[in-house]
Amino acid sequence: MSRDIASLYAPAAAGGPPLFFPSPERPIFFNFDQGNPDPATYPLDLLERLSHEVLEEVGGDALSYFDPDTGYEELVYGFRGLRTALADRLNVRDGRDFDADNLILTSGAVQALSLAARAFAGPGDAVFIEAVTFPYASSFLAGTGAEVVAVPVDADGLDVRALDDAIAAAAARGLRPKLVYTIATFQLPTGMSMPHARRERLLELADRHDLVVIEDNVYYDLRYDGESPPTLLSMDETGLVMQSDSFSKTVAPGLRLGWMVGHPDVIGGLAAVREDLGVSQFLARVMARYLEGGHHGPQVATLQDVYRAKRDAAVTALQEHCSEYLTFRVPEGSFFLWLELGDGVDWDRAAEAVQREGVFCRPGERFTDDGSGRQFLRLAFSLPSVDEITQGIAALGRALRDSST
Amino acid sequence: MSRDIASLYAPAAAGGPPLFFPSPERPIFFNFDQGNPDPATYPLDLLERLSHEVLEEVGGDALSYFDPDTGYEELVYGFRGLRTALADRLNVRDGRDFDADNLILTSGAVQALSLAARAFAGPGDAVFIEAVTFPYASSFLAGTGAEVVAVPVDADGLDVRALDDAIAAAAARGLRPKLVYTIATFQLPTGMSMPHARRERLLELADRHDLVVIEDNVYYDLRYDGESPPTLLSMDETGLVMQSDSFSKTVAPGLRLGWMVGHPDVIGGLAAVREDLGVSQFLARVMARYLEGGHHGPQVATLQDVYRAKRDAAVTALQEHCSEYLTFRVPEGSFFLWLELGDGVDWDRAAEAVQREGVFCRPGERFTDDGSGRQFLRLAFSLPSVDEITQGIAALGRALRDSST
Numbered sequence A, B: 001m002s003r004d005i006a007s008l009y010a011p012a013a014a015g016g017p018p019l020f021f022p023s024p025e026r027p028i029f030f031n032f033d034q035g036n037p038d039p040a041t042y043p044l045d046l047l048e049r050l051s052h053e054v055l056e057e058v059g060g061d062a063l064s065y066f067d068p069d070t071g072y073e074e075l076v077y078g079f080r081g082l083r084t085a086l087a088d089r090l091n092v093r094d095g096r097d098f099d100a101d102n103l104i105l106t107s108g109a110v111q112a113l114s115l116a117a118r119a120f121a122g123p124g125d126a127v128f129i130e131a132v133t134f135p136y137a138s139s140f141l142a143g144t145g146a147e148v149v150a151v152p153v154d155a156d157g158l159d160v161r162a163l164d165d166a167i168a169a170a171a172a173r174g175l176r177p178k179l180v181y182t183i184a185t186f187q188l189p190t191g192m193s194m195p196h197a198r199r200e201r202l203l204e205l206a207d208r209h210d211l212v213v214i215e216d217n218v219y220y221d222l223r224y225d226g227e228s229p230p231t232l233l234s235m236d237e238t239g240l241v242m243q244s245d246s247f248s249k250t251v252a253p254g255l256r257l258g259w260m261v262g263h264p265d266v267i268g269g270l271a272a273v274r275e276d277l278g279v280s281q282f283l284a285r286v287m288a289r290y291l292e293g294g295h296h297g298p299q300v301a302t303l304q305d306v307y308r309a310k311r312d313a314a315v316t317a318l319q320e321h322c323s324e325y326l327t328f329r330v331p332e333g334s335f336f337l338w339l340e341l342g343d344g345v346d347w348d349r350a351a352e353a354v355q356r357e358g359v360f361c362r363p364g365e366r367f368t369d370d371g372s373g374r375q376f377l378r379l380a381f382s383l384p385s386v387d388e389i390t391q392g393i394a395a396l397g398r399a400l401r402d403s404s405t
Helices: A044-063 A073-077 A080-094 A108-120 A135-143 A160-172 A196-209 A264-273 A281-292 A296-321 A347-356 A386-402 B044-063 B073-077 B080-094 B108-120 B135-143 B160-172 B196-209 B264-273 B281-292 B296-321 B347-356 B386-402
Strands: A030-032 A103-106 A125-130 A147-151 A176-182 A212-216 A241-246 A258-261 A336-341 A359-363 A376-380 B030-032 B103-106 B125-130 B147-151 B176-182 B212-216 B241-246 B258-261 B336-341 B359-363 B376-380
Touching: A030 A386, A044 A281, A044 B044, A073 A080, A073 A103, A073 A264, A080 A103, A080 A258, A080 A281, A103 A108, A103 A264, A108 A135, A108 A176, A108 A212, A108 A241, A108 A258, A108 A264, A125 A135, A125 A160, A135 A147, A135 A176, A147 A160, A160 A176, A160 A196, A176 A196, A196 A212, A241 A264, A258 A264, A281 B281, A296 A336, A296 A386, A347 A359, A347 A386, A359 A386, B030 B386, B044 B281, B073 B080, B073 B103, B073 B264, B080 B103, B080 B258, B080 B281, B103 B108, B103 B264, B108 B135, B108 B176, B108 B212, B108 B241, B108 B258, B108 B264, B125 B135, B125 B160, B135 B147, B135 B176, B147 B160, B160 B176, B160 B196, B176 B196, B196 B212, B258 B264, B296 B336, B296 B386, B347 B359, B347 B386, B359 B386
Parallel strands: A030 A359, A125 A147, A125 A176, A176 A212, A212 A241, B030 B359, B125 B147, B125 B176, B176 B212, B212 B241
Antiparallel strands: A103 A258, A241 A258, A336 A376, A359 A376, B103 B258, B241 B258, B336 B376, B359 B376
16 A cells, blocks of 8 residues: 555645645644534424425436436436525525526535536636636646636625736736636625625626626625625626525525526536536425525524624724724624734744634635735634634733734 | 627637527426436435425534534535535445545536536547547546547446556547546446456556546435446555446435545546535435435335336336337336447438427437437436336337338
């Protein structure tokens, strides 16, 4: 067994398996790390009842590759009944006229991003991302051989003027501007949203340059204050916009059910690069019944109350315990606060102290490709209780005080 | 919406979305097409009870991204409890000393094959497949940029002597022989199995050339007669062999739960190229309880009885109605018969007549890369009832008689 197996890896695997932070050895009392929903919000009883109904009423077909009445397309696009129910909901929310052919079901929104990257990006293409962003998306795009260009973000999300310049610069270098990935609402990690006018300018740019736009929309419905801007998908007149979403934050991540919505030709591109046999018929049927039963509206309303209280507790605690050492903007939704450490904080010292307090926030450089972001921390307030949030941020404050100059 | 979206596809998507055969418009009375298990074999009541138990006893953690006690590794490798239960079963069956670190859970065995291709094959590599084989595997390997070399199969499966020659020829052309994909037991579509001695020679070749071996094992337990040969994985002393398997044929495909087993460094390569967040914790926990409860042995025994009867019915009907027009070998297991049409059958005419009878078998050329295999049909006997098998094969016989010279 002494073979050097890693020497046989293809370039795609050359980095080896991912490392996991925080490591299991490090005791964590206050986990502000990942965007994990609070398990207390999962509609367990409802899902159990719907699971029971599906197995009782549908029988074996609920556990087959596809519904025999729909056929093979479900091996690629997933259960048509759930696609229809999702399209119906989008038609109400986003004012579209979609049907099942506008959707592909995926293993969470993450797989939808992977398929979109593979379908539309490749060598010779320039693809544009926000300078701090969801690391999986950035990594999937880089994996296609496309050149990934980071565009600045500000309090209004992606800087569209800077994007315009970046498109021109990429074209001047002989690259084909191909795709932009944006988290237009509750940008991750900053939590900021793009105003309506900037959305219009982004879509004008996409139209002018034939840029495919991936709108990552997983936090859109988790809004605690203010008015929702229209989604990019709702404003699109070109067919170039696709929107990724999932049940992971709003229902339960253990379902592994997400989707991409867009023009059928866009969805067809994702179908073309898919390398599995679709999602679980069983879970897709459960979630179709969940939507058809009108359960999603009340569920989202509950989540808004739960997470608003957590966000408010985090903001209050940060103002009380940490305001000397860091600044932040209050996001109107999502699971995160993006904390900028003051110049007086030496993060190398502070990291040690924070760890000693058993506090874990995700380091800012995890959201950039160039190692910048070291003076930032992302604090996820979604998983801990209000009490844990208050205590954990007090502990964070102690650690920052002890390591500040 | 008049944009030409397909012109924006990356090369990986250039073929467009898959076409589906048979098309839904074509009426099918006798469906011998896909390797669909019989839904009557799914242990519905048991799965319902175990689903209930998991949700009641585990609660919210059953629907989270990962078990908080195990942590982030489950985002990539999947629920540790199921990996442990699968390793325990393999240790009994294959005489290994595996644990959870030898496995990665995947969306069916198909995703395991995709990850293995991406992890180990790339431009400059030669990868070897059986000349008639599972088309997904062949397509995934080709998608990596590796050169895919088809090696003949005979009644003993992959021709290892021809593989030896193909390895030498590839090396002579400056390629790096890297990987062999084999369905050593119940080869698809031929149904034949590789005898012990040939397995030994295959492993010697792998050892000598540092060839990674993917052993596709999804039909291994579906044996109706004869003795099981040892799996390649059970014989491996190098760490180069990985084995793909799933619950799709033995429990239910709608679970979308498969896995790859092998040396941890092999599994780490697959983890490195994974682009989703693992499998459903919920379904993985259900299936861990299923294995821990000792349910798999009785389930497989039931399947053997059900499918043996179907195979025997198909063989009897073929002998009665089709023996003038085709020949075949009787496989000791799996879901398929591989029918070779006689010289007197003009398949272009016969295809029309078979279709008119409402019979659908999968055309042989779907299992080759070079369009050969046109004088073959793959007949899947797994889904239809014994009566449908008998009637459908009688209809096939009529169609062949009407179109023979």
